[in-house]
Amino acid sequence: MAEQRLIVVGGGLAGLMATIKIAEAGVGVDLFSVVPVKRSHSVCAQGGINAAVNLKGEGDSPAIHFDDTVYGGDFLANQTPVRSMCDKAPEIIYLLDRMGVPFSRTPEGNLDFRRFGGTKHHRTAFAGATTGQQLLYALDEQVRRYEAEGLVRKFENWEFLSAVVNEAGTCTGITALDLLSMQIEVFEAPSVLLATGGPGIVYGRSTNSMVNTGTAAAAAYQQGATYANGEFIQVHPTAIPGQDKLRLISESVRGEGGRLWTMRDGKPWYFLEEWYPAYGNLVPRDIASRAIHKVVFEHGIKIDDQNCVYLDVTHLDPDMLTRKLGGVLEIYEKFMGVDPRFTPMKVFPAVHYSMGGLWVDAEQKTDIPGLFAAGECEYQYHGANRLGANSLLSCIYGGMIVGPNMLARSAETAGEGGSAAADEKARMENRFAGLRSMDGTENAYALWNELGDWMTRNVTVERHNDRLKETDDKLQELMERWQNIGMNDHGQRANQELSFTNQLWNMLELARVITLGALARDESRGAHFKPDFPERDDENFLKTTKATWAADGPQLDYEDVDTEHIVPRARVYNVDIR
Amino acid sequence: MADEQNHEQNKAEPKNIEIRVRRQDGPGSEASWEEFSLPWKAQHNVISLLMAIQAAPVNAAGQPTRPVVWDCNCLEEVCGACTMIVNGRVRQACTALADELEQPIQLEPMSKFPVLRDLSVDRSRMFEKLKEVHAWVQLDGSHDLGPGPRQSAANQEQTYAFSRCMTCGCCLEACPQYNDDSDFMGASALGQVFLFNLNPIGAVQSEERLETIMGLGGLSDCGNAQNCVAACPKDIPLTKAIASLGRDVTVKSLRDLLGR
Ligand SMILES: Cc1cc2nc3c(=O)[nH]c(=O)nc-3n(C[C@H](O)[C@H](O)[C@H](O)COP(=O)(O)OP(=O)(O)OC[C@H]3O[C@@H](n4cnc5c(N)ncnc54)[C@H](O)[C@@H]3O)c2cc1C
Numbered sequence: 015m016a017e018q019r020l021i022v023v024g025g026g027l028a029g030l031m032a033t034i035k036i037a038e039a040g041v042g043v044d045l046f047s048v049v050p051v052k053r054s055h056s057v058c059a060q061g062g063i064n065a066a067v068n069l070k071g072e073g074d075s076p077a078i079h080f081d082d083t084v085y086g087g088d089f090l091a092n093q094t095p096v097r098s099m100c101d102k103a104p105e106i107i108y109l110l111d112r113m114g115v116p117f118s119r120t121p122e123g124n125l126d127f128r129r130f131g132g133t134k135h136h137r138t139a140f141a142g143a144t145t146g147q148q149l150l151y152a153l154d155e156q157v158r159r160y161e162a163e164g165l166v167r168k169f170e171n172w173e174f175l176s177a178v179v180n181e182a183g184t185c186t187g188i189t190a191l192d193l194l195s196m197q198i199e200v201f202e203a204p205s206v207l208l209a210t211g212g213p214g215i216v217y218g219r220s221t222n223s224m225v226n227t228g229t230a231a232a233a234a235y236q237q238g239a240t241y242a243n244g245e246f247i248q249v250h251p252t253a254i255p256g257q258d259k260l261r262l263i264s265e266s267v268r269g270e271g272g273r274l275w276t277m278r279d280g281k282p283w284y285f286l287e288e289w290y291p292a293y294g295n296l297v298p299r300d301i302a303s304r305a306i307h308k309v310v311f312e313h314g315i316k317i318d319d320q321n322c323v324y325l326d327v328t329h330l331d332p333d334m335l336t337r338k339l340g341g342v343l344e345i346y347e348k349f350m351g352v353d354p355r356f357t358p359m360k361v362f363p364a365v366h367y368s369m370g371g372l373w374v375d376a377e378q379k380t381d382i383p384g385l386f387a388a389g390e391c392e393y394q395y396h397g398a399n400r401l402g403a404n405s406l407l408s409c410i411y412g413g414m415i416v417g418p419n420m421l422a423r424s425a426e427t428a429g430e431g432g433s434a435a436a437d438e439k440a441r442m443e444n445r446f447a448g449l450r451s452m453d454g455t456e457n458a459y460a461l462w463n464e465l466g467d468w469m470t471r472n473v474t475v476e477r478h479n480d481r482l483k484e485t486d487d488k489l490q491e492l493m494e495r496w497q498n499i500g501m502n503d504h505g506q507r508a509n510q511e512l513s514f515t516n517q518l519w520n521m522l523e524l525a526r527v528i529t530l531g532a533l534a535r536d537e538s539r540g541a542h543f544k545p546d547f548p549e550r551d552d553e554n555f556l557k558t559t560k561a562t563w564a565a566d567g568p569q570l571d572y573e574d575v576d577t578e579h580i581v582p583r584a585r586v587y588n589v590d591i592r
Numbered sequence: 593m594a595d596e597q598n599h600e601q602n603k604a605e606p607k608n609i610e611i612r613v614r615r616q617d618g619p620g621s622e623a624s625w626e627e628f629s630l631p632w633k634a635q636h637n638v639i640s641l642l643m644a645i646q647a648a649p650v651n652a653a654g655q656p657t658r659p660v661v662w663d664c665n666c667l668e669e670v671c672g673a674c675t676m677i678v679n680g681r682v683r684q685a686c687t688a689l690a691d692e693l694e695q696p697i698q699l700e701p702m703s704k705f706p707v708l709r710d711l712s713v714d715r716s717r718m719f720e721k722l723k724e725v726h727a728w729v730q731l732d733g734s735h736d737l738g739p740g741p742r743q744s745a746a747n748q749e750q751t752y753a754f755s756r757c758m759t760c761g762c763c764l765e766a767c768p769q770y771n772d773d774s775d776f777m778g779a780s781a782l783g784q785v786f787l788f789n790l791n792p793i794g795a796v797q798s799e800e801r802l803e804t805i806m807g808l809g810g811l812s813d814c815g816n817a818q819n820c821v822a823a824c825p826k827d828i829p830l831t832k833a834i835a836s837l838g839r840d841v842t843v844k845s846l847r848d849l850l851g852r
Binding site: 225 | 618637646658666667670671673686709719723734736742756758
């Protein structure tokens with residue numbers, strides 16, 4: 015029997031964890047990533063990772079973590095997988111600790127935990143203020159060990175273009191673009207994982223890394239994979255503006271005692287503490303972002319004529335700040351030139367995270383047999399709003415369970431490739447030949463800027479049906495204008511414009527899924543807020559949105575949510591109701 | 593809204609930002625300089641300037657050109673991708689703020705690595721070195737083995753400093769010993785050896801790791817120029833690690849000589 019290798023696309027936390035699980039079983043992995051995996055977006059995570067280890071004597075437990083997560087997600091997540099994830103979390107922290115993650119410590123030498131939004135417990139383990147970087151490095155190092163042993167083969171600077179899907183509708187491999195030679199190759203495997211991260215770049219500037227275009231998930235969607243809950247996009251309350259990126263100031267700043275305020279009638283106004291006394295500055299993100307919008311747009315309170323509020327840590331001990339939040343505060347200082355330990359930061363909400371993603375079942379299988387998904391590119395764990403520090407957990411947990419599931423499938427009868435691989439390669443080669451010869455008048459990057467402006471204006475904190483319709487019209491216009499792009503770069507190697515133009519199409523497809531999903535959901539739930547439909551409507555919308563691709567636009571369908579363990583209740587953060 | 597403000601400021605300060613980019617089509621091809629002139633905006637950094645060129649690729653002479661090729665990802669100095677030489681100094685392009693740079697802002701690829709195209713270089717050699725020095729903790733497996741060992745906050749703080757190394761290459765670009773004629777692994781890989789030998793579980797393999805830096809291209813190739821610490825964007829105390837490894841290697845050599 016030929017040596018069996020599985021394919022993992024994406025080397026963030028989810029992809030690397032899956033790779034470890036597969037390689038550990040002695041099976042080879044071909045690992046694909048646009049950037050060297052050590053530079054994956056997961057490095058951006060600052061604040062931490064949740065696990066109810068209960069080392070603070072607060073009576074925390076996985077059951078409470080589970081409840082906080084489901085409640086924070088406004089009951090839209092299927093509950094059973096969320097419960098399994100929360101149960102597994104303490105074990106995951108211990109594993110990461112053994113791998114060498116330099117988690118911050120208590121005086122006794124135990125793991126330290128901080129508070130994050132949407133919970134009353136100290137549940138967030140952290141490594142200084144660059145937790146994601148530290149977790150990613152630990153997994154990267156383990157994968158490097160398997161690479162040195164020859165089990166893992168890395169294809170860095172390679173971009174997944176499409177799945178190979180045979181006549182029976184089974185995934186038997188992928189096509190990928192070598193970003194240096196710009197050649198397309200096909201790779202076959204009995205199971206393929208997409209762990210390709212979120213789609214923040216659809217919004218132009220966000221807190222995300224540049225590689226987060228969602229292009230891989232969007233390509234799979236166009237090939238028949240279902241995309242779920244696309245309309246649930248998290249807008250983080252506290253980011254700093256920039257021309258290239260909106261840089262996050264982590265929720266951990268509030269977890270360590272930071273306060274949000276603005277000046278009203280000549281006095282500081284701590285609006286979150288006033289409106290939500292039970293949770294104060296640590297309400298979930300959807301609530302905090304809406305509150306800031308309300309302050310700035312409804313109350314019309316700005317600072318120096320800028321749309322922003324203060325995030326203030328000046329009352330906290332500067333040494334503690336340096337120790338626990340150094341990496342975060344350093345970002346503010348480096349980009350704004352002001353030391354936040356002594357001057358309040360100016361912040362405003364920014365697109366941050368996608369709760370939606372490829373539809374998967376509890377085993378991380380998409381609805382294309384043989385194709386799996388894990389990490390931010392799938393939809394499973396966060397419902398209508400993700401709690402801070404739960405994503406790193408869901409990425410690692412997803413990677414952990416998908417690895418063995420991919421192995422199990424490969425032992426079963428894998429799909430026969432037939433001519434599918436050659437056909438798919440030809441399809442992609444044609445597509446890229448077409449892209450190369452585009453000689454219209456539009457510029458791909460300029461179109462992307464327009465896309466970002468429209469999506470940010472109309473499909474973020476507040477959604478109105480008329481503007482959503484207008485946005486979808488605009489998206490269709492952009493799709494037409496995409497056809498009229500002209501290539502400025504005719505180079506044969508490392509041609510970034512060429513790959514970007516392909517990605518841009520996929521972003522436009524995804525933008526329609528997000529926008530039309532939002533248009534159809536006439537209620538308010540978690541991050542999806544419509545002033546014209548301000549209440550949650552469980553009767554009609556306690557349902558997962560499922561979008562499937564069709565030539566004339568996404569087809570929407572709905573699926574009931576698993577509410578087996580916790581009965582949905584009203585979600586309020588101004589008073590304690592538990 | 594942010595754009596309107598920029599517009600206002602533009603009116604007040606109608607100036608341009610001048611940029612020179614060293615361009616090269618591929619490894620063998622000749623390099624040349626190209627100038628660009630872009631309208632000033634608040635909060636431009638080198639990345640956003642290159643992005644503005646992408647969206648309207650016209651050079652300062654008004655000629656259409658192709659967009660500049662460069663690497664970047666996180667844009668907040670934690671991924672290590674966007675290292676380049678900005679006004680003669682190696683650094684991350686994302687934290688190079690236009691208002692703080694002398695003009696014309698001069699952008700060049702790192703010189704110690706093969707140029708792929710324009711400002712993009714091949715740093716895979718750095719990752720290879722991490723393999724050679726066994727830069728990992730050797731676990732028994734990823735199954736549940738309970739909590740790891742307790743650690744003092746002081747030890748955590750020391751390891752954390754080294755664990756922030758993003759393999760960006762600044763230390764190697766700055767190092768006189770690191771070049772085409774030498775096999776020197778450079779400060780970043782040595783820093784990782786120090787890191788893993790300091791980790792309570794990693795320490796189990798410390799002898800093995802020391803061996804990887806005792807040969808050609810290892811520790812003894814360091815010329816002690818100390819440029820690495822000065823160039824490191826994360827202020828990693830690399831020379832401290834090198835000094836400490838020097839002592840460990842001496843002790844180990846003696847022990848090896850005496851048959852332990
Ligand atoms: C600024 C910021 C701070 C955050 N802080 C926290 C936090 O404190 N706690 C928390 O829990 N969460 C946090 N998050 C969220 C969290 O970081 C992400 O959700 C998570 O890291 C995603 O990991 P991933 O494994 O899904 O993918 P990523 O880390 O995004 O990796 C995706 C991988 O896929 C590859 N890829 C993408 N497309 C392709 C393609 N077409 N072909 C080949 N490869 C491809 C990329 O190269 C990369 O290797 C934060 C997010 C941001 C933006």
